[in-house]
Amino acid sequence: MSAQFLYGGAGILLFALGLWSLLVHEALLRKLIAINIAGGGVFHVFIAIAYRGDTAPPDPVPHALVLTGIVVAVSATALVLALHRRLEQAEESAADAEGRSESASASSAAPPPRTPTERTPTERTPTELTPADLTPADLTPETLHPETPHG
Amino acid sequence: MADLLILPVLVPLLGGLLATALPVRSALVGTLAALATSLSGLGITLLVWLHGDLGTVLGGWGVPLGIGLSADGLSAALLAMASLVALAISIYAGSYFAGSAQARHFWPLWLLLWSALNGVFLAADLFNLYVMLELLGLSAAALGALTGKREAIAANLRYLLVGLLGSLTYLLGVALLYTAYGTLDIGLLGERLGPTPIAATALALMVSGLALKTALFPLHFWLPPAHANAPAPVSAALSALVVKASFYLILRLWTELFAPIADIGAATLLGLLGAGAVLWGSWRALRAQRLKLLAAYSTVAQIGYLFLFFPLLASLPPGTARDDLFAACVLMALTHGFAKAGFFLAAGLVQRKAGHDRISELGGVAQRMPATTFSIALAGSALVGLPPSGSFIGKWVLMRGAFETGQWWWLPVTVLGTLLAAAYVFRVLSRAFGLEPTPLQFVTNARSEIPALLLAFASVALLGLAAGPVWAILGFGAAPA
Known part of the structure; x- marks a missing residue:
């Protein structure tokens, strides 16, 4: 019985940790990991409630639910990662368009969310690379995660 | 069968x-x-x-x-x-x-x-509901990001994460219920459930998870950017249908499953959040610069009205008055489904034709697209709650219930929300007319304009003049005269 409570209690704790981390952290990858940890906590609770003593076999229903839940969690994680990849691509192309119009520092749109060391000459021609792109002011969190005008 | x-x-x-x-x-x-x-x-x-x-x-x-x-x-x-x-x-x-x-x-x-x-x-059963809710959230977020624009992807990424958090919270509540009662079937659980602390915790977890998914104030922050940046047919589906799914679940759980513990105090909390949604959503809709953002904030407000019914339902004993309130709540949800879908589809046509949806620059739309403007006006009158729309009957029964139960404080909320709704609808319509000549054609593009027009028409005429069937299918007597 105490093992069951320990396992179930650890599940609730994991859920709370994941929830806290999801709300506190800004970076998307951290949010995604946090939500997976919270989900793992819920699955722990389901596994704990399947226990029916040392002699009786465990209740199969919660196990079936956890298997389904894992499939859902994996697909959701994949979709979040795919959307994040698309978001990065959209931001890069927006930043490239920005660079061509030579008004990067004046406009509200974000410059590319990359550090200067990641830039390679093949990605941007030297004419497009202006000194304004490399100023530290462009790399503040505000410019990396622009608010939508109506957020 | x-x-x-x-x-x-x-x-x-x-x-x-x-x-x-x-x-x-x-x-x-x-x-x-x-x-x-x-x-x-x-x-x-x-x-x-x-x-x-x-x-x-x-x-x-x-x-x-x-x-x-x-x-x-x-x-x-x-x-x-x-x-x-x-x-x-x-x-x-x-x-x-x-x-x-x-x-x-x-x-x-x-x-x-x-x-x-x-x-x-x-x-x-509660677990299949979880799977369906997750499928709904995944497909809705993917559809919302369909344009591939940065704003749309960012908004729908946030929507996806919020939806996942809501489903997980709901699932934790399901786990608690299975621990205590050993079944997931809604009917069986309804018979077994008693006023225990574990049931109260499950209620709090499940309803807050679903409230996050249905964008109840102040958990609505994700809705306006996600709905306003999606392609028009997707916006219509998200606003009219997807938020209704989690609302339907809250209504069903609240009235069937958690009836022994969902008392007047908990219901009043939901009502207060609903009142906040009505006032804040309507105000933001009035201040919105873009037509689709206006429609999205209007959804926040209309969801709020649905939650105003909960404290009234909780304080009435089973009987005709309670049945009327329940049916009126469903009627308002149905009317909003038709009206908001029509509104978003028409707004999408305006955006396509004008190349933007800035409300201040919509002059002449009424002459260039008469049928579309008419759809916006019809759907708007259903959002305001003008007779004979379905939401007129809904608000009428809501206000009568507030009088009868002595909870007068919901009345000014309803009246103020209605006035603000009238203001934001007429703000759009007053900008739509310009000095251009009126064309001879009412419908300019039948295949896209007629669906919007029919939806808007249904919200006003079908559900307003023929509300009786809603009462009948819910198993209640005649609609209130």
């Missing part, structure tokens, strides 16, 4: 698979599947209308492992609304996405969304 319950879930799922396999023909396959899905949904509604509640367990497995489906008056009413609204959206989308590369992505996702939506309305 009850085996037919699987059709509204199965038909769009198969249609979606076929549309994925035949990307070149996806529009044709999608339109046919949409027609078949709509017919199957309406067929189930007709069966419930004629024969009463239906229930089945799939695959011959018993109740704990088998997937149970059931349909009662509440599911049938929402299923019928979803069938009609989604069919209109499908016809509109056929024209909206014609010749666009987005079409081959739209149809599979849209049919998957429709399948999950019908699944939520028909599922009979």
Whole structure:
């Protein structure tokens, strides 16, 4: 019985940790990991409630639910990662368009969310690379995660 | 006969698979599947209308492992609304996405969304509801990001994470209920559930998770950017149908499952959040610069009205007065489904034609697109609650209930929300007219304008003048005179 409570209690704790981390952290990858940890906590609770003593076999229903839940969690994680990849691509192309119009520092749109060391000459021609792109002011969190005008 | 319950879930799922396999023909396959899905949904509604509640367990497995489906008056009413609204959206989308590369992505996702939506309305146990809610959230976020624009992807990424958090919180509540009562079937749980601390915790977890998904104030922050940046048919589906799925679940759990513990205090908390939604959503809609953002904030406000019914329902004993309030709540949800879908579809046409949807620069739209402007006006009058729309009856019964139960403080909220709604609708209409000559044609693009017009018309005339069937299918007596 105490093992069951320990396992179930650890599940609730994991859920709370994941929830806290999801709300506190800004970076998307951290949010995604946090939500997976919270989900793992819920699955722990389901596994704990399947226990029916040392002699009786465990209740199969919660196990079936956890298997389904894992499939859902994996697909959701994949979709979040795919959307994040698309978001990065959209931001890069927006930043490239920005660079061509030579008004990067004046406009509200974000410059590319990359550090200067990641830039390679093949990605941007030297004419497009202006000194304004490399100023530290462009790399503040505000410019990396622009608010939508109506957020 | 009850085996037919699987059709509204199965038909769009198969249609979606076929549309994925035949990307070149996806529009044709999608339109046919949409027609078949709509017919199957309406067929189930007709069966419930004629024969009463239906229930089945799939695959011959018993109740704990088998997937149970059931349909009662509440599911049938929402299923019928979803069938009609989604069919209109499908016809509109056929024209909206014609010749666009987005079409081959739209149809599979849209049919998957429709399948999950019908699944939520028909599922009979709490875990299958979780799976359907997750499918709904995944397909909705993918559809919302369809344009590939940065704002749309960012907004829908946030929507996806919020939806995942909401579902997980709901699932934790389900785990607690299974621990305490050993079943997931809604009917059985309703019989066994008592006023225990574990049931109260489960109620708090499940309702807060679902409130996050249905965008109840102050958990609405994700809705306006996600709905306003999606393509028009998707905005219509998200606002009219997807938020209704989680609202339907809150209503069902609150009134059927958690009746022993959902007391007046908890209901008043929901009512207060609803009041906040009405005032804040309407105010932000009035201040919005863009037509689609206005419609999205209006959804926040309209969801708020639905929650104003909860404290009144909790303080009334079972009887005609309570039945009237329940039916009026459902009627308002149905009316909003039709009206908001019509509004978003029409707003999408304006955006296409004008190249933007800035409200201050809409002059002349009334002359260039008479049918579309008329749709916006009709849907807007249903959002305000002008007679004879369905929301007029809904608000009437709501205010009468507030008088009868002595909870007068909901009255100024309703009145103020209605005034603000009138202000934001007329603000759009007053800008739509310009000094251009009036054309001879009322309808300029039949295939996309008529679905919007029909939806707006349904919200005003069909549900307002013929509200009786809503009472009848919910199993109540005649509608209030």
